Amino acid sequence: MPNVSRAWPTLFVSVLCLLAGGAAACDPSGGRDARPSASGAAPASGRVDLLAGDWRHLPGGTVGSGGVRIHGLGRQIVLQDGTGGQPHPPVNLRGPRLEVRGDFQVSATLRRPAGQTASLYLYGEVPIVYDEWRQNRRGLRVAVSERELSLTVWDGRSAAPVADRTASVTSPATVSVTFERHGGDLVLSAGDTRVSVPDPGVFDAGSVTFGVDAVPGAPDWTLAALEATARDGGGVAVRDTRMAGQPTQPSDSLRGLAEATGRRLPIGAAMAAEPLVSDDGYRTLATTQFSMLTTENALKPQFVHPGPDTYDFAEGDLLVDFAAANRMTVHGHTLIFGEANPRWMQQVALADRERVMTGHVRTVVGHYRGRVAEWDVVNEPLSPDDDGPDGRPGLREHLWQEAMGESYIDKAFTAARAVDSEAKLYLNEFGAEADGPRWDALYALVVRLKGRGVPIDGVGFQSHIHEAGDHIDPAVLRSHIAALAELGLSARISEIDVYGESPRVQATQFAGVLGACLSEPTCTSFSTWGITDRYGSTAEHDSYPLEPGDELPWDQRLRPKPAVAALRDTLRAARR
Template sequence: MPNVFRARLALFVSGLCLLAGGAACDPSGDRDTRPTASGTAPASGRVDLLAGDWSHLPGGTVGSGGVRIHGLGRQIVEQDGTGGQPHPPVNLRGPQLTVHGDFQVSATLHRPAGQIASLYLYGEVPIVYDEWLQNRRGLRVTVSDRDLKLTVWDGRSAAPVADRTAPITSPATITVTFERHGGVLMLSTGDTRVSVPDPGVFDAGSVTFGVDAVPGAPDWTLAALDADGVAVRDTPLAGQSSQSPDSLRVLADTTGRRLPIGAAMAAEPLISDDGYRTLAATQFSMLTTENALKPQFVHPGPDTYDFTEGDLLADFAAANDMRVHAHTLVFGEANPRWMQQVALADRERVMTEHIRTVAGHYRGRVAEWDVVNEPLSPDDDGPDGRPGLREHLWQEAMGESYIDKAFIAARAADPEAKLYLNEFGAEADGPRWDALYDLVVRLQERGVPIDGVGFQSHIHEAGDHVDPAVLRSHIADLAELGLSARISEIDVYGESPSVQAGQFAGVLGACLSEPTCTSFSIWGITDRYGSTAEHDSYPLETGDELPWDQQLRPKPAVAALRDTLRAARR
């Protein structure tokens, strides 16, 4: 019998076996652990992947019949509130596969009529870059009433490189089998098959799973998921058990201030990138939730909350003895489309319910909140030449009182957390600082429970800089009002390595010199995942604003920060 025909026959028989429940093909009654049709011996035999952790899957509920999948309709809007880029759920804390050579994954789906079931196999986990999702290498298996579809991305474009469809008559319960075999990606069920050349989807040697469903349609169930030719590895949450005496967090902890040193962090690279995770755990004592708790990520539907990525960050912080600064409850940007369309009369209720639910969920797990982010207009467009309030859905409905209501709701939801107002461009003297200071005074006069102000300290242009002396004076001005300050989001344009290093060190020194500056946090760790990456760029065009470069190598800024912390010990 020709080898090609033998392989196809074996794959067809394998599909029949799976439809029959799998055990019928093995006279011992156990699941088949023989080599797959590709001839590759499995790394661990046939592995039951539903035995792993599916309890943290966004939209997933684990039950006796498998994992029920509920469509969340997660989307990422542009910064101006337009668009709606799909953001399918990824099971970051679930089973992750190590693969080398050929392998096979089979899934049994129970799918009600009218629902579209999607199962993703990611060779590289998609990454969110400041409200933009970069599609990296991966594929999607889609089953509908009439179609079986295989869609493949090679990571070089937002568009798929292959999209193959075969007609099927789909029963309520169907088993589909995916196989990488001899340079081809194949998808089959029974005698129906689609295949495409493999563009190297899994060349990184790993597989992470995701799922999706149509919101509003009946839930579908992932009843079985197993694999051949793979090894399963645990999801890492803890970092290094020991700390280098030269790490930022150790040096900061040995200063008289014991200043928390933090960074904005994202769930996806914490799980998928060992080097990023190691830097996060060893260099920092505070974690800021970069995107996971912005409204559009945590509250994708009117009655739908998704805490999975925020919980992962909070658990990572707890496992590594880090404080959590949560970002952000109320913002004029990063709001889901449904929230933008809420009637004026309902916006106060929606805002306060959002705060009560999200801050209440993390009560006792976070140390601080950015309650209101960037309340001032980005332009000096007020009647007195100062920036007025930023115009957005909350300000439109409630005027300045939306800030009062937000802080009051946050205090009620978590009385122990410190509550911050966070703003950019207030480090320098001028109309922006004056407007922010006056706003804070008005809030205090009205009894608003504000604890402090975050200075973002972004430096995004050549020639721009922060004067440490002026920054210190602003922190001192807030201290006279009884308020704390923090450096909340610093990143520095890479005008030159020495200039960048000097700016990081100067701002850290200013914070260390003022006893009411409570923490110093960088807006990211490495340029590999920095928020200033060029939007929708393939290949990725990263920024150069962060202390570690794309290869996770320290820049001179890291040495400058270390020297500043060492000087503070003397």
């Protein structure tokens, strides 16, 4: 493939390179096989070698001398009720991001054994995982099987592709494919076979992030080469993923104000891996405003344990490493839950469920021993309804409760403590902030757990406020935190979000709950269930275009709401 030789393309590649990593990263020789420097930028060149970037953290990928071997994980996202199965192919979130301008070309060499379909994804916008669903934004899939070459394109306006073109091929074991954005079209070719569709603006944002997939159970395939070339006045450069944010926090940030109080209360948020690496504004808010990170989805069972013998820690590791790079404490969410369980786990025989559950707990906690400070060991153990014989919620009915009764809670906590004696272990529940049957049931449950010697350290009050008029009384919340303290248990505000009834009411509710936590010495942290409505879990499920909620402190344009000022004022008052 020819190098870019004309003055303007060469100049543009050089400028992109300088923006990505500085002059030290640029090779003035215009070498044919450009590799990233330590700064993460590619030297100026007509061709960049994308496999020279970081592929070690690709889910299902193994880096070797012959390229990246791809193992099919069969990742799917089930709905909250356990049904469905939305495909969730891996994205190389920590790998090289190709910065592009104008026309460009990506060439790949695939070694594909018989019976395997090799799939390579090029994302113009990284897909976002909301609460139990994945929003497919702009991107495309290149797939090669023994008899078929296909190009599938998403324009971000629907879960369904806007185009899906196939052509018959006779694919050898090693096949080279070329994808081009050229002259307003997206073109895929392998040998003499070619498919083309009009470009709906897939890469108009100026970047490409890569992903892969494979058929589970079939032999692994290998991505043996992956290169990008600028074409016809375009430009290419490589920027690796940023893991660290600003080295210092503004003094008036939530984090800075909290650290200036006598309590030094950790201020946290549930965070998602995808926007941390793809949205600079989101990452800046995360690193400047918060000192604690809750793993929003990445460590739920269906994401971390997609197959009976398969664990996928890539996205959890990204969050934990990001927290370490930015001096954040990690709260792991969640080990055991009646929801968010993969289909295979739901189908485990009754007699085998204790073994599967405790093995899951030991493996996940063991993987993060010393790096995750605390865990939601059991999430939402109570029934959503007041359906117990005494008019209080009983236990939520699900696969673990069905097999072990209430003792599943004991066994989960015991397994976690056996693996990590230092991590703090929490039970996490919603709706217990107010007096009434739900609080009574939760309190009675933790009394029983303490009586049986279960190694529980605390209780998380989720503090969701989901509708108008559904308010939390700070005085009642304080009394519940104090009641748990008398049992020797800590408490934390674990998932607060507040329905946007009005900016004033929303601000008052956020500030009141924070004030309650600050006033009780056994309240160990205050965490919101997300940062911004742009990526909030209350977004309408499977919506195109996205219908965000209005529950979080920053709006969908990353602008602070009055709630942020109210939280800051509450923290300032705690310094006096």
